[in-house]
Amino acid sequence: MLWASCKKSESPVEVVSDDTTKPGIVTDVKVENLNGSAKITYKLPNSKNLLYILARYNINDNRVRESKTSYYKDTILVDGFARAQEYEVTLYAVSRANVMSDPVTVKVEPKTPNYILINEGLDIKPDFGGANFFGFNINKAPISVHMITFNSATNAYEEQEPEYISGDTVDVSVRGFDATEHKFGVYTTDRFGNASEIRYVTLTPLFETLLDKSKFSVYHLASDATIGFGWDTRFFFDGNLGDPGWHTVSSPTKQCTFSLGVNAKISRFVLWNRLPDMYGFQNPRKITIWGTDKDNPQDSTLPINSAPGTVAGDWFNMGNFVYPNPPSGLPANQANAADIAFAAAGVNFKMPSAAPPTKFIRFECTQTWGGLDYINAKEISLYGSPL
Structure with missing residues (x-):
C-alpha cells in the first residue's frame, strides 16, 4: 500500500508538441x-x-x-x-x-457599437400605466434594456428588471403608474459589460382600465366556428370562470367575433383556459387577435400565421400570441399544482404598442395544445383605454 501511494502519477494530458520553434508572424x-x-x-x-x-x-x-x-x-x-x-x-x-x-x-476603428445605436434610436412614448421603449436592432445584437423609474418617496431612480433582446425589434414597457406625470430613464448594455448613457424623459402614462364586458356582444360572422354543446360565444366574456365557456365543434376555423361596444386602444388581454387541462386537448396555444375600426365590419377569410399589421378585408392583425408552457418547466401533460394555479389566475398577453384602436375583436386560435380542429376557452378580459 505504501509503494502504491508513493508511485509517480501519470498525467492524462498529453504534450501537444515538443517543437518549441517560434512560429512566423501573420x-x-x-x-x-x-x-x-x-x-x-x-x-x-x-x-x-x-x-x-x-x-x-x-x-x-x-x-x-x-x-x-x-x-x-x-x-x-x-x-x-x-x-x-x-x-x-x-x-x-x-x-x-x-x-x-x-x-x-x-x-x-470600429463603428458605433450596437448597444449605443439601439439606445439612441429608442422611441420613448407614454404607455398604459407607464412608458414604452420601441426601436430596432438591425444587427440582432444580444443586448439588455434597463428601464429606470423615479421614486418620489426616496427621491431616487430605481431600476426595473432588465429585458434581454436578441431579435430585430425592441418593444418593452414599464408599467404600474397612474396617469400623472412621471420620470423615466433607459440605458442599454451588451454582453461585454459596456453600458450606454442614460436617456431621461418625463411623460404622463396612458390611462388603463378593464373594458366593460356588459357592453360586449356577439357579432357572429359566417366564417366563425360552429358552436358546440350550447357553450356560446357570449359565455366567453360573461365574467364567469365556471361552466359554460366558449366551445366549438370540428370546424375549418377556430375563431369567434364580438363587439366591444366602444372604440378602444387595447393594452393587454387576459385569457383563462379550461382547467385542469389548460395545457392540452382543445385549449388554445397559439392565438391571433384581429381588430377593426369599422362600424359594421364584413366577414373575411383570415390568413393563418400572418404577421402583425396584416390586413384581411376590414380586419387587421393586432398581434400573435403563444400561451406559455408550464412555468415549472414540466412537459405540458405533467403540469403540477403550481402550473394549474398560474393558469387559473388568468394569463396576461401584452398587445403590441403599434396595434391601432379597435371596435371589434376576432379571436382566432391557430393551434390548440392537442392539435385539434375545435376549441374551448373559459373567459377573456381586455384592458385598455376607451377613446
Missing part, C-alpha cells in the same frame, strides 16, 4: 470595421506547428479581451469595443507547444 493584414467590432484578415505563416491565431486588445478603459481562431481560418473577429474610436489589436501566431510568435500590431 502578414498582409487587412481590416474591415463593423459596429463595435472589426474583422481582420491575414496570411498565415508557413509554420508546420501552428495551432491558432490570438488577438489581444483593450475594449474599454479597464478590460482586455482576447479572441482566438484556428489555423484553418484566415480571419479573426475582434469585438466588444465600447466606443467608435481607434484601438490597437496585437496579433500572435501560437504553436502547438504554446509558443507565441513576435507580435503584429494593427489599428482598428
